[in-house]
Amino acid sequence: MIIDTLENLKLYAPMNARIKDVVAFLAEHDLRGMPEGHHEIDGPDFFVNIQEHGAKTADEAVLEYHRVMVDVQIPIGGPETMGYTPVDKLPQDGYDAATDAALLPGIRPESFVTVQPGEFAIFLPTDGHAPCVAPPAGFKKAVFKMKADR
Numbered sequence: 001m002i003i004d005t006l007e008n009l010k011l012y013a014p015m016n017a018r019i020k021d022v023v024a025f026l027a028e029h030d031l032r033g034m035p036e037g038h039h040e041i042d043g044p045d046f047f048v049n050i051q052e053h054g055a056k057t058a059d060e061a062v063l064e065y066h067r068v069m070v071d072v073q074i075p076i077g078g079p080e081t082m083g084y085t086p087v088d089k090l091p092q093d094g095y096d097a098a099t100d101a102a103l104l105p106g107i108r109p110e111s112f113v114t115v116q117p118g119e120f121a122i123f124l125p126t127d128g129h130a131p132c133v134a135p136p137a138g139f140k141k142a143v144f145k146m147k148a149d150r
Contacts (some may be wrong), residue, residue, distance in 0.1 A: 001084050001129065002122040003113060006074070009120055018046050018146035022072055031076050031142045045147045050076075054138040058083065058112060061130035063104040067095065071123040072144040073131060079116050080139055083109025083130030090128045104128070124148065 002012065006026065013020040025041060031050070040047045058081070065087045073082070089110070095102040109130045115121050123129045125148050131141075 001113075001124070001127045003115055003119060005119050009072075012122065016070055016146060016148070018070075018144075019072070021046060022144050022146075025144075031074065032140075034142070036140075047145055049143045049145070050140070051143060052138065052140045053132045053134060055134045055136045056132045058130075058133050059108065061109070061133045063090065063107050063109055063128050063130045065090065065095075065102050065104075065125065065128045066100045066123075067097075067125050068100045068148060069145045070125070070148045071121075071129070072146075073115070073121045073123065074142045074144070075115050075117050075119070076140040076142060077117060078135065078137070078139040079114050080131065080141055081112050081114045081133035082121055083112050083133065085110045085128040085130075087126050087128050 009019060010023045021041065034050045036050050036052050038047060038049050061083055063083060063085060090104060090107065094104065112133065
């Protein structure tokens, strides 16, 4: 898991070539004005989901991990707290290749971090994450998804 400011996102391009494409997308689009939903940027290998969520408590948040895709998650307009546990400490059953996700309800993350607007979190296939813990009013976020092998 990597957390940093959006100003520094370009520094992570060597780890995945699509990160430079995220930087370019952010320069050309106002995430706050984008409607909720799935937005393809370059087919199924690179897209952004704009999501609006109600609040979840730390206990309600569901740990998940992916084997194929990398997430770059950006809170919009309000902070988001995210849980984290390394994948090698999580059960390996329950992975669904069709959705590239394992959902692990009932397992509390080892740690939590709050990501502010103007920051991002990158989750690699080695990172179990429990997104969507937010203040009671809920929040909006962008989740860029890209193949890990680029």
